[in-house]
Amino acid sequence: MITIENLTKYYGKNRAVNDISFTINDNEILGFLGPNGAGKSTTMNMITGYLPMSAGKVTINGIDISADPVKAKKDIGYLPEIPPLYPEMKVKEYLSFCAGLKRIPFGEKRRDEIDRVMELLSITDVKGKLIRNLSKGYKQRVGFAQALLGDPKFLILDEPTVGLDPNQVIEVRNIIRDLKKNHSVIFSSHILSEVSEVCDRVVIINKGDIRAIDTIENLESSLSTGLVLNIKVKGEKSTAASIIELTKGVKEMLDITDEGSGIFSFSVQLDGDADTIRGEIMAELLRNNVNILEIYTERPNLESVFIELINRPVQKHSLQELLDEMGGEAADEDDTTDDTKEEN
Amino acid sequence: MFPIYKKELQSFFYTPFAYTITALFLLLFTYMISTKVADLESNIAIFSYTEVFYNVIIYFIFLIPLLTMRTFSDERKFGTEVLLMTSPVSVLKIVLGKFFANVTVFLFMIAGTVIFPYITSQYGNVVESQLICAYIGFFFWGTMFICVGMLISSMTESSIIAAVIGELIMFAFLFLDDFSRTGFISQYPKLQSVLMAFAAQPRFAYFSAGLIRLSDIVFFVSAIIVLLSWTYISIEKRRWKRG
Numbered sequence: 001m002i003t004i005e006n007l008t009k010y011y012g013k014n015r016a017v018n019d020i021s022f023t024i025n026d027n028e029i030l031g032f033l034g035p036n037g038a039g040k041s042t043t044m045n046m047i048t049g050y051l052p053m054s055a056g057k058v059t060i061n062g063i064d065i066s067a068d069p070v071k072a073k074k075d076i077g078y079l080p081e082i083p084p085l086y087p088e089m090k091v092k093e094y095l096s097f098c099a100g101l102k103r104i105p106f107g108e109k110r111r112d113e114i115d116r117v118m119e120l121l122s123i124t125d126v127k128g129k130l131i132r133n134l135s136k137g138y139k140q141r142v143g144f145a146q147a148l149l150g151d152p153k154f155l156i157l158d159e160p161t162v163g164l165d166p167n168q169v170i171e172v173r174n175i176i177r178d179l180k181k182n183h184s185v186i187f188s189s190h191i192l193s194e195v196s197e198v199c200d201r202v203v204i205i206n207k208g209d210i211r212a213i214d215t216i217e218n219l220e221s222s223l224s225t226g227l228v229l230n231i232k233v234k235g236e237k238s239t240a241a242s243i244i245e246l247t248k249g250v251k252e253m254l255d256i257t258d259e260g261s262g263i264f265s266f267s268v269q270l271d272g273d274a275d276t277i278r279g280e281i282m283a284e285l286l287r288n289n290v291n292i293l294e295i296y297t298e299r300p301n302l303e304s305v306f307i308e309l310i311n312r313p314v315q316k317h318s319l320q321e322l323l324d325e326m327g328g329e330a331a332d333e334d335d336t337t338d339d340t341k342e343e344n
Numbered sequence: 345m346f347p348i349y350k351k352e353l354q355s356f357f358y359t360p361f362a363y364t365i366t367a368l369f370l371l372l373f374t375y376m377i378s379t380k381v382a383d384l385e386s387n388i389a390i391f392s393y394t395e396v397f398y399n400v401i402i403y404f405i406f407l408i409p410l411l412t413m414r415t416f417s418d419e420r421k422f423g424t425e426v427l428l429m430t431s432p433v434s435v436l437k438i439v440l441g442k443f444f445a446n447v448t449v450f451l452f453m454i455a456g457t458v459i460f461p462y463i464t465s466q467y468g469n470v471v472e473s474q475l476i477c478a479y480i481g482f483f484f485w486g487t488m489f490i491c492v493g494m495l496i497s498s499m500t501e502s503s504i505i506a507a508v509i510g511e512l513i514m515f516a517f518l519f520l521d522d523f524s525r526t527g528f529i530s531q532y533p534k535l536q537s538v539l540m541a542f543a544a545q546p547r548f549a550y551f552s553a554g555l556i557r558l559s560d561i562v563f564f565v566s567a568i569i570v571l572l573s574w575t576y577i578s579i580e581k582r583r584w585k586r587g
Contacts, residue, residue, distance in 0.1 A: 045426070049429070049430055050426050050429045050430050050583070051583060052584050069434075070433070070434055074432045078426070078430045080423065080426045080427075080430075082423040083423075084422070084423050084424040084425075084427035085424065086351075086355070086422065087422065088355060088358075089351075089354070093354070097347055097350070098427070098431075100351075101428070101432075102431060102432065146427070
């Protein structure tokens with residue numbers, strides 16, 4: 001388990017990371033989400049012991065990274081934003097050097113370990129090539145292979161899929177998912193779909209502040225402004241509109257489009273149980289001889305949650321304030337508050 | 345420490361770097377010897393290897409910074425510093441690994457010069473004890489310059505700047521004793537004695553004269569230790585200063 005307590009980082013007078021706390025549990029993939037310049041890389045650099053923190057504490061399996069860096073770093077595999085590669089080295093040479101740094105004993109064991117990571121990231125075919133001649137995707141994977149050497153318990157990956165082609169992205173995601181069996185992974189990205197696909201929990205940060213820590217499902221439901229119902233009908237426009245508008249639970253008519261030949265599309269925002277409202281609307285429309293061609297509800301996706309979260313003005317300066325606020329806001333979302341409070 | 349040492353040596357010897365710099369050094373060394381030999385025609389000339397060494401150390405000002413300029417600045421430039429700093433290796437071991445690698449290349453450079461006294465000994469006499477002393481002095485002098493170069497390299501991201509500033513500092517080091525003997529400095533005997541205490545060249549002169557004095561060894565060894573400690577501090581300080 002990695003525990004991050006009140007981590008703060010100042011660059012001169014600029015505060016890059018502001019008093020953030022969270023934990024990474026065993027066998028968990030934690031997404032670290034934020035726009036560029038949010039403090040993701042700085043935080044990761046502090047967790048891995050590259051940058052010293054201005055305040056706060058990071059413990060890796062109970063070992064304080066500032067107090068005993070060498071011991072703490074043994075359990076960490078780190079892939080920084082720019083893969084740390086020596087351009088004049090060959091891939092195998094480089095991995096062998098990294099294995100040495102991680103104190104993997106020389107000889108057969110080291111060879112096997114290098115073969116294993118090369119196999120895993122399918123870079124075996126370039127093992128004799130100079131790193132400077134590799135494409136960006138290969139470089140990224142060589143950097144990833146380096147992080148996996150020695151099978152460290154915690155993997156910290158800073159945007160691991162940047163520069164990969166779509167096939168490779170899927171491969172790398174699958175690798176990360178497989179890693180979950182024996183590892184904990186912190187995975188930063190600004191690509192939302194990626195995070196929602198792979199991660200168990202997400203930490204959303206912006207401008208050095210944590211905006212949310214939760215599972216993706218909880219975030220979606222706790223911060224959504226309600227579901228959106230889309231209905232396509234054939235019939236009288238005004239009748240349909242008034243029926244939909246007047247049904248209990250419909251909060252707001254968002255949009256009406258005329259699709260020609262007497263077909264109209266409505267989208268409305270719901271406030272309440274979607275199934276009941278949908279049933280009522282359907283029944284009422286049929287009773288008035290309006291044909292329903294299409295009806296479906298739309299969940300607000302992570303993207304909108306993300307944008308809402310990062311754009312929300314923040315006055316809070318401690319996690320407690322944030323939790324209090326979230327507790328108040330999502331009082332009906334019991335899981336949300338429980339989950340985040342546990343972390344504190 | 346060993347993986348870093350090995351990696352550094354690979355980067356010197358798997359590329360033409362170590363061979364080129366050694367060839368250049370030997371060329372300059374040979375040039376110095378051949379002019380001395382040519383001078384023997386005149387009556388007043390005396391040929392001695394120690395004198396050759398004494399003259400050759402000025403070339404170190406240009407060669408050693410070439411050797412050391414990339415030590416830390418390239419790690420920073422390519423982002424590989426992160427790899428070293430997040431590995432379970434202490435900063436001290438990183439510094440020492442790189443230091444020993446540089447010293448190894450330096451030894452490789454000066455090893456080639458042994459051939460000249462060897463040839464001479466086949467046809468005449470070489471005062472071996474004095475020659476060994478000169479080599480010891482040579483080694484200390486070069487190692488001290490390596491430490492200066494490493495310190496400068498740890499302060500900048502650009503290897504060119506590291507080389508140029510290293511050259512300036514080594515130049516100042518070399519002429520510190522000449523400077524402290526100038527009329528201007530002689531007016532202030534206390535300042536002069538302080539400057540003289542830091543002057544390394546007279547201490548090298550003792551070695552090349554065939555004298556091993558404890559005070560000179562202590563001077564060079566402590567200079568090396570102090571400069572390496574500063575390198576260590578400079579790396580740590582940079583990490584802290586970023587925040």
